Every structure is written in C-alpha cells, then in structure tokens.
Amino acid sequence: MADTKQSERHAERKAAKLAKEIGSFSRAHGGAEGQLAYLGQAGTRIVLVGEDGGWGDLVAPTHAIAAAAAEQAGLTLHEAFDGELAAKVRTGPYEWTRMAGIQVGGPAGG
Template identity: 45%
Template structure:
C-alpha cells in the first residue's frame, strides 16, 4: 500500500468517545440538537452542536464524513447548515462573548 492510499483510507465510523460526548450534550440541552459539520481540512472536522436551550458545544473528528456519520448515529441530532434559523437558535451570553474577544475586551 502506498502512502497516498494510506492517506485516503480511513474509517468514517465515529469513536465511542465522540458518540458519548454528543449524546451527553443532547441529553443535557433539551433532548435534541442541531449539528453543523465544519470541515477543518487536515485538522479534521468540527461538529458544532446547538441544543434546544440555545447552548452550544462541539466535537472534533478526523474528517467531515465521520462528522456526518456521528450526526446519523446519535438520536436527537439533526444536520443543519449555518443559515439564519440555525444562527438565531444560538444563544451566546456576555461572558462567553468577552472570552471569545480575548484580552482586548477585558
């Protein structure tokens, strides 16, 4: 097997830890959540989870295909894109906004 074949050969099955993290989020934030899979390139993919209560979290996986498989594997997750409805469902508090802004906001 060549190095190129190894790079393209990977599993799309999410790890048990990733599944457990997503299930815990869904259970802790209203029983369902929106999931937006973001491709991060070589770094993998990020699944942003937005709960019914507007809180958000994320799960990192090796690639976008694994992220999509995670969404399918967890009851209560529904795939979404970053559209107006999904963005409006997200509730970010003032403390989190300051933390995201960094030292300049303090």
C-alpha cells in the same frame, strides 16, 4: 489489508465515542441540532446547538467520521450555520467578553 481493517475499526470506535458525546449533550440541553464544518487537515468540527440555546462543539479527525457520529446520534444536521440554527444560540457574558477582547484588545484568554 490488515491495516485497512484496523483503520476501519478505529474509525468506527471514534464515531461511536463522538455519537455518545453528542447524545450526552443532547440530553443535557433538551435536544440538539448541528452542522459539520470542514477544518482542513485538522478534521471536521461538529457544531452542536441545544434546544435551550446552549452550544458546543466536537472535532472529528475526518468528515466521514463526523457524519457517521451525527447519524448514529440521530443529530439533525443543517447545511450551514445560519438562519434558524444560528438564531437558537444563546451567548452569555463570557462569550461577549471574550469576543470583545479579541476585537479590541481586551481579555483574550477568557
């Protein structure tokens, strides 16, 4: 029973920390929307897209923690990373060079 309460407190602290990071991203980018992507045993990725086209991500150890963090931060979530959400993302030279490097043997480490 004590382990369960300790585990719940840990999950609450982790969700609160992630919510704070989401809020910081949102303030820096004029607002934000997101999507939760299951990563298997690694957890769940919280993909963030700012109103200015900036993007980033965070990884939560579980889907429940990711969902709690998004809710605490007031993040609007999309079911999938496509359509309207994907169209908001703005990439720069770094991303294009890195993507090209991965595909055609160019600079891969960025």
